[in-house]
Amino acid sequence: MTDLFAAARALVEPSKGLLAADESTPTAAKRLAAYGIASSPELRRQFRDLFLSMEGVERYLSGVILYEETFAQKGSDGKLFPDSLEARGIAPGIKVDEGTEPFPGSAEELITKGLVGLPERLAAFKKGGAVFTKWRAVIRIEGDALPTAAAVLENAKRLASYAKEAQVAGLVPIVEPEVLLAGKHSRARSQAVIQETLATLFSALAAQGVDLGGLLLKTAMARSGDASAHKDASEEVAAATLEALVASVPREVAGIVFLSGGESPDEATANLAAITREARRVEAPWPLTFSYARALQEEALALWKGKAENVEAARAAFRARLEKVQAALVSSP
Ligand code: 5MM
Numbered sequence: 001m002t003d004l005f006a007a008a009r010a011l012v013e014p015s016k017g018l019l020a021a022d023e024s025t026p027t028a029a030k031r032l033a034a035y036g037i038a039s040s041p042e043l044r045r046q047f048r049d050l051f052l053s054m055e056g057v058e059r060y061l062s063g064v065i066l067y068e069e070t071f072a073q074k075g076s077d078g079k080l081f082p083d084s085l086e087a088r089g090i091a092p093g094i095k096v097d098e099g100t101e102p103f104p105g106s107a108e109e110l111i112t113k114g115l116v117g118l119p120e121r122l123a124a125f126k127k128g129g130a131v132f133t134k135w136r137a138v139i140r141i142e143g144d145a146l147p148t149a150a151a152v153l154e155n156a157k158r159l160a161s162y163a164k165e166a167q168v169a170g171l172v173p174i175v176e177p178e179v180l181l182a183g184k185h186s187r188a189r190s191q192a193v194i195q196e197t198l199a200t201l202f203s204a205l206a207a208q209g210v211d212l213g214g215l216l217l218k219t220a221m222a223r224s225g226d227a228s229a230h231k232d233a234s235e236e237v238a239a240a241t242l243e244a245l246v247a248s249v250p251r252e253v254a255g256i257v258f259l260s261g262g263e264s265p266d267e268a269t270a271n272l273a274a275i276t277r278e279a280r281r282v283e284a285p286w287p288l289t290f291s292y293a294r295a296l297q298e299e300a301l302a303l304w305k306g307k308a309e310n311v312e313a314a315r316a317a318f319r320a321r322l323e324k325v326q327a328a329l330v331s332s333p
Contacts, residue, residue: 004167004170004171004172004211005213005214005254007131007132007172007214008132008172008213008214008216008254009254009255009287010062010091011062011063011091011132011172011254011255012216012254012256012257012287013062013287014287014329015326015329016060016061016289017061017062017257017289017290017291017292017325017326018062018093018257018289018290018291018292019052019061019063019291019292019293019296019297020134020259020291020292020293020296021048021051021052021064021065021066021070021297022065022066022067022070022093022094022095022134023067023293024067025039025044025067025069028047031294031297032044032047032301032306034301035304035305035306037304037305037306038306041069044070045070045074047301047304048066048073050300050304050311050314050315051297051300051318052064052081052084052085053075053084054315056319057088058088058090060323060326062090062091062289063090063091063093063131063132064085064090064091064093065093065094065132065134065291066082066092066093066094066095066130067094067095068094071092071125071128071130072128080128082129082130083129086129091131092130092131093131093132093134093172093174094125094130094132094133095133095134095136096114096121096125096133096134096135096166097113097114097135097136097137097162098112098113098114099113100112100113100137101113103150103151105148105150105154106146106148106151108140108142109140109146109147109148110138110140110151111137111151111154111155111158112135112136112137112138112155112159113158114135115158115161115162115165118162118165119165119168119169122165122166122169122171123169125171126169126170130171131171131172132171132172132173132216133171133173133174134173134176134218135159135162135174136177136218137155137158137159137176137177137178138178138180139151139152139177139179139197140182141189141190141193141225142183144189149200152177153200153204156197156200156203157204159176159205160175160201160204160205160207160210162175163175163208163210163215164209167214167215172214172215172216173210173214173215173216174215174216174217174257175201175205175215175216175217175218176218176219176259177197177198177201177219178259179193179194179219179220180220180261181220181223181225181262182225182226182227182262183225183226183228184227184228185224185225186224186225186228186230187222187223187224187230187232187236187237187240190220190223190224190225190240191222191240191241191244192244194219194220194222194248195243195244195248198245198248198249199248202250212250212254213252215253215254216253216254216255216257217253217255218256218257218259218291219245219256219257220258220259220261221237221241221261221263221271222240222243222244223236223237223271234270234271234273235274235278237275238271238275238277241275241278242278242279242282242284245284245286246282249286251285251286254286254287255286255288255289256286256287256288257290258275258288258289258291259292259293260290260292260293260294260295264295265294265296265298265321268290268292268295268325269295269321269325269328272290272329273328273331274331275288276288276328276330277333288329289329290329295321295325296318296321296322296325299318299320299321300314300315300317300318300321301314302317303317
């Protein structure tokens with residue numbers, strides 16, 4: 001377990017964070033299509049290479065969450081992506097959930113699958129160089145009706161089973177119960193749902209005997225829904241987020257990383273800076289950092305357009321965003 005503790009702590013080392021490059025094939029196709037780029041195994045390889053092979057990326061990233069297709073592909077240096085990352089001191093991670101399916105108990109909610117055959121898949125990824133893993137559940141807010149307690153509980157139980165299996169396999173689990181941004185809900189409702197979801201998750205993790213010192217939490221920020229008329233200030237998001245986390249996350253957890261959830265790159269950066277300041281103010285016990293996909297990649301994708309001649313400009317935009325997000329981690333009042 002000592003190795004897992006060290007690996008988990010290294011992922012949240014000061015001034016560095018995670019790139020979530022683990023979009024499944026359908027999600028990657030959607031992200032590429034938004035910028036007029038076709039999706040094929042080779043174009044998805046180039047999409048990953050744009051970010052993973054950027055010179056000096058190790059100054060910003062402690063780890064990268066990969067998708068299974070990318071895990072078996074090679075970068076422009078001719079090395080398998082996990083080997084190439086490892087050689088530059090970046091921990092390779094792997095998304096091991098297999099997406100969602102309708103929850104039988106509630107037709108409008110989703111449950112994450114992937115427990116069947118999980119030990120074998122974890123062993124194979126460990127052999128291939130993975131240091132950590134991730135499993136994402138999605139929690140939808142709809143007025144006071146959703147989420148249902150049953151869907152939150154079932155997702156929490158599966159997250160906990162996955163986390164236990166990951167630790168048995170010698171891999172750090174990242175548990176990601178994503179409370180979605182979509183909807184008209186208030187910031188207070190988001191805060192309450194995040195708090196309840198995390199409290200349920202940490203009860204399930206305790207029931208499975210998961211060691212929290214070798215685990216990271218990936219969470220959304222507490223904020224008004226994207227269809228709400230209210231626009232939160234970053235300081236409001238930070239206060240609500242820290243209140244929810246302090247009320248529900250045990251201090252033994254190795255670290256907390258944030259998803260961007262559809263926030264713009266500037267919003268996700270400003271909110272992270274405010275969260276960093278608020279965490280210092282309330283003396284939060286865990287290291288905090290980013291684990292963004294869209295907020296780190298969007299600007300570069302818009303410039304790249306799938307063309308080799310645009311790689312340099314796209315990487316410059318990626319580097320500029322990483323600089324800003326890194327600065328947010330050491331932001332002063
Ligand atoms: C919420 O999604 C995670 C973080 O991404 P954003 O910063 O864009 O919100 C991300 O790791 C996500 O889990 C992966 O992109 C995989 O998503 P799919 O939908 O392909 O499973």
